[in-house]
Amino acid sequence: MAVTGRFDHSNADLSRVPAQISRDNNGTTLDVTVVLPCYNEQAHVLAEIERITAALDTSGLRYEVLAIDDASTDGTLQLLREATGRCPHLRVLAFHRNGGSGTARRIGTLQARGGIVVWTDADMTYPNERIPEFVRLLLSQPQVDQVVGARTSEQGSHKFLRVPAKWLIRKIAERLAGTRIPDLNSGLRAFRRDVSLPYLRLLPPGFSCVTTITMAFLHNQHDVQYVPIDYARRSGTSKFHFVRDAYRYILQVLRMVMYFNPLKVLMPPSLWLLAVGTAKIGYDLVAHPVRIATNTVLLLCAGLIIGAVALLADLIVRSRIDWPTGNR
Structure with missing residues (x-):
C-alpha cells in the first residue's frame, strides 16, 4: 500500500x-x-x-x-x-x-x-x-x-x-x-x-x-x-x-x-558527486592530457564512499525484522 x-x-x-x-x-x-x-x-x-x-x-x-x-x-x-x-x-x-x-x-x-x-x-x-x-x-x-x-x-x-x-x-x-x-x-x-x-x-x-x-x-x-x-x-x-x-x-x-530509508538521504549526494567527478575527468583529459586532477579523484572517492555507506545502511534497514507492517 x-x-x-x-x-x-x-x-x-x-x-x-x-x-x-x-x-x-x-x-x-x-x-x-x-x-x-x-x-x-x-x-x-x-x-x-x-x-x-x-x-x-x-x-x-x-x-x-x-x-x-x-x-x-x-x-x-x-x-x-x-x-x-x-x-x-x-x-x-x-x-x-x-x-x-x-x-x-x-x-x-x-x-x-x-x-x-x-x-x-x-x-x-x-x-x-x-x-x-x-x-x-x-x-x-x-x-x-x-x-x-x-x-x-x-x-x-x-x-x-x-x-x-x-x-x-x-x-x-x-x-x-x-x-x-x-x-x-x-x-x-x-x-x-x-x-x-x-x-x-x-x-x-x-x-x-x-x-x-x-x-x-x-x-x-x-x-x-x-x-x-x-x-x-x-x-x-x-x-x-x-x-x-x-x-x-x-x-x-x-x-x-x-x-x-537511508538511500533517500545518502544516494542523491553520492550520485551528484560521481556525476561531477565523471564530467571533471573529461575536462581534465582535454585540458591536461594523461593527467587527472587531485580534486577529481577526491570527488569520485567521496561519491563512492557515500554510495557504499548508503547501500550498507539500506542493507541493515532491510534486514531488520522488528517493525510491524500495519493493519493492511
Missing part, C-alpha cells in the same frame, strides 16, 4: 460508531487514554482537564486522562493530585526530574490503558473538545493508524521566524517521506497504541517527538489522516526555543529517514 497522508473533511456521523475494546493487564477495559504532559501549567491545567473530561464524558467512550507532571517548579503537581478526588478518570504520574515532553509522552503511552492514545498539550492551544472526534475516526476506519490535527494558523512566539522555518522543514520531510504532510509537528493526535509501541524507543526527549511519531508511521506504511483544527494563543510562557528546537526538528527528520 502506498503511503497516504490525507487531509480529511469527513461529514460522516461518527457518534454511532461502536466503541473498540482494549484490555490491560489489570483487566481494566478502556477505549482511549489521553496523555497530558504538564510542566509549570498551574494557571490553566485544571481548566484543560475539565475541558477534556467534559468532552469525553458526553462521548460514551471509556477513557482515562493520564496527566504527567514533568518536575514542575510551581503548584502544578499539587493541583493535579487534588483534582484526582473530583475527577475519577484522572491519573497522575509525577517525574522526579524534568525529562522533556517527549519522555513524558513516551512513558505515558507505555502506561496507557486504552487501545487508542491521544497526545495533546495542557496550554489551552489545541481544541481538546474535539478529542472524541479523533478517536471515533480511528474506530470507524480500521485502515487508519493515526489521526493528526493539522493547524490552520500559527499563533506561537517568533511567528515571523517560525512560519518560514516550519514550512521549510515540512517540505524537506515531505520530500524525504514521499507524501504530503499538512502539519508535521502538531501536538494533537490520536493513534493506535499497539501500532506505536515499536517506535516509542525512537522518541527524543524534546518537542520533536511529535515529528518522530509522524515520520515513523509514514515511513513504515501506516496510514495517517489529517483533520484541520483551529490553534489558539498559548496560555502561560512558551517552552519553545526557536533556534535550538528548529535545529532538533531538522536533525530528527533526517534521523528518521536514515532509520527507515
Whole structure:
C-alpha cells in the first residue's frame, strides 16, 4: 500500500460508531487514554482537564486522562493530585526530574490503558473538545493508524521566524517521506497504541517527538489522516526555543529517514558527486592530457564512499525484522 497522508473533511456521523475494546493487564477495559504532559501549567491545567473530561464524558467512550507532571517548579503537581478526588478518570504520574515532553509522552503511552492514545498539550492551544472526534475516526476506519490535527494558523512566539522555518522543514520531510504532510509537528493526535509501541524507543526527549511519531508511521506504511483544527494563543510562557528546537526538528527528520530509508538521504549526494567527478575527468583529459586532477579523484572517492555507506545502511534497514507492517 502506498503511503497516504490525507487531509480529511469527513461529514460522516461518527457518534454511532461502536466503541473498540482494549484490555490491560489489570483487566481494566478502556477505549482511549489521553496523555497530558504538564510542566509549570498551574494557571490553566485544571481548566484543560475539565475541558477534556467534559468532552469525553458526553462521548460514551471509556477513557482515562493520564496527566504527567514533568518536575514542575510551581503548584502544578499539587493541583493535579487534588483534582484526582473530583475527577475519577484522572491519573497522575509525577517525574522526579524534568525529562522533556517527549519522555513524558513516551512513558505515558507505555502506561496507557486504552487501545487508542491521544497526545495533546495542557496550554489551552489545541481544541481538546474535539478529542472524541479523533478517536471515533480511528474506530470507524480500521485502515487508519493515526489521526493528526493539522493547524490552520500559527499563533506561537517568533511567528515571523517560525512560519518560514516550519514550512521549510515540512517540505524537506515531505520530500524525504514521499507524501504530503499538512502539519508535521502538531501536538494533537490520536493513534493506535499497539501500532506505536515499536517506535516509542525512537522518541527524543524534546518537542520533536511529535515529528518522530509522524515520520515513523509514514515511513513504515501506516496510514495517517489529517483533520484541520483551529490553534489558539498559548496560555502561560512558551517552552519553545526557536533556534535550538528548529535545529532538533531538522536533525530528527533526517534521523528518521536514515532509520527507515537511508538511500533517500545518502544516494542523491553520492550520485551528484560521481556525476561531477565523471564530467571533471573529461575536462581534465582535454585540458591536461594523461593527467587527472587531485580534486577529481577526491570527488569520485567521496561519491563512492557515500554510495557504499548508503547501500550498507539500506542493507541493515532491510534486514531488520522488528517493525510491524500495519493493519493492511
